[in-house]
Amino acid sequence: MSVLSRVVADRSAILSEIGADAAVRELTGIDPHAQVRLLSENGYTALTLDDDSGPGAGTPELFGFLIDLARADPIVAHILRAHYWFVEQIRRFPDGPVRDRWVAEIAAGKVFGNATSERTGSAGSLSFQTELEAVDGGWLLTGTKFYSTGTAFSDYVSVTATVRGGEFDGKVARIVLPVDRDGVTVVDDWDGIGQNRTGTGTTTLDRVPVSADDVLAFTDPASAAPLANDGPFLQLYLQALITGILLSVGDDATTLLRSRTRTFDHAPVDSPRHDPVLLGTVGEIDAAAHVARAAVLDAARTIEEAFAPARSGVIDPDLFIKASVAAARVKVHVDRVGLRAAADLFDVGGASSASRTTNLDRHWRNIRTVTLHNPTSYKAIALGDLLVNDTPLPANGYF
DSSP states (O other): OOHHHHHHHHHHHHHHHHHTTTTHHHTTOOOOOOHHHHHHHHTTGGOOOOTTOOOOHHHHHHHHHHHHHHHHHHHHHHTTHHHHHHHHHHHSOOSSHHHHHHHHHHHHTEEEEOOOOOOOSSSSOOOSEEEEEEEEEEEEEEEEOOTTTGGGGGGGGEEEEESSSTTTTEEOOOOOOOTTTTTEEEOOOOOOOOSSTTOOOOEEEEEEOOOOGGGGEEEEOOOOOOOOOOHHHHHHHHHOEEOOOOOOOOHHHHHHHHHHOOOOSSSSSSSGGOOHHHHHHHHHHHHHHHHHHHHHHHHHHHHHHHHHHHHOOOOOHHHHHHHHHHHHHHHHHHHHHHHHHHHHHHHHHHHGGGGGGOTTTHHHHHHHHHHTTTOOHHHHHHHHHHHHHHOOOOOSTOO
């Protein structure tokens, strides 16, 4: 059986297994290590790998899976964001030993985290305080990263750093290290109200020895050469998470209303499940979830249109601009409807739905946390400025 056939055949059962205790894990603070490994051991972390070891799923297929995974457990789906980003980067690598090495690791089920963001400078900046210092034919890596989502669950961590000294001085390096390398410390210290067990937190790099084999690429931040832009992929990934959560909100809203027996003395009807007000609320939640899904998958097709030629070495900046616009539009819409739908769930359940034991607040908390990765208002302003004044979108990691 091919990898694609196997993962398709197993998909429903595996997602059901992951979703079975997701709410309990979230409520009690249990890390989903077993669930991440279940995916890696069954080929899902190699879903987009386009060699003999993987089915080569495109961006729309991947995002369809991510929505379903987030519906089952948005924590697990979020953990793999940097991993699928890494796989896309490897897909664009030319044939050779570097590509072969990482393809083999991905195919073997290895999981890749990230150490990119820092708590210095402006968010989204492509300059880094973390330094890769040239020393005696190799390098030493020193710095502190935060928002290292997924790294606590990973086998490798991808790090961005500014090179100091040597022939690559001033360039930005992307380094891939095993998380157990001497000098690498991963601390799961994210204490957010939502998405709380995603392995997000601090990665400290204390004079970590780095060899040429650990360096994925050097790039010149001052170069005008066109590059593939992973921003739309990474930003739309967050909207896929929200969409999956919205579908889960719809599931809970339906279950809640079917189970209710009490209503208010002044309600329109005696039976909650036939109450037109509550039925209308469930219908609006369902519509928000499925329109969000359609929007995410449509934008994913636009991203794939940019990625497909890039995997053959052809970079079309106009296609990546279209992808950035598509992802930004989805964010502005989905953030707004997502928060409202997650709050409306409590109208369906009534006062008892606010009990902490129901854990229904996790949906709103998780959506609110995901929306804060970058300001919705700034995205809307950037879109408006583009449309009205032809102002280019900001050239940073959020577009």
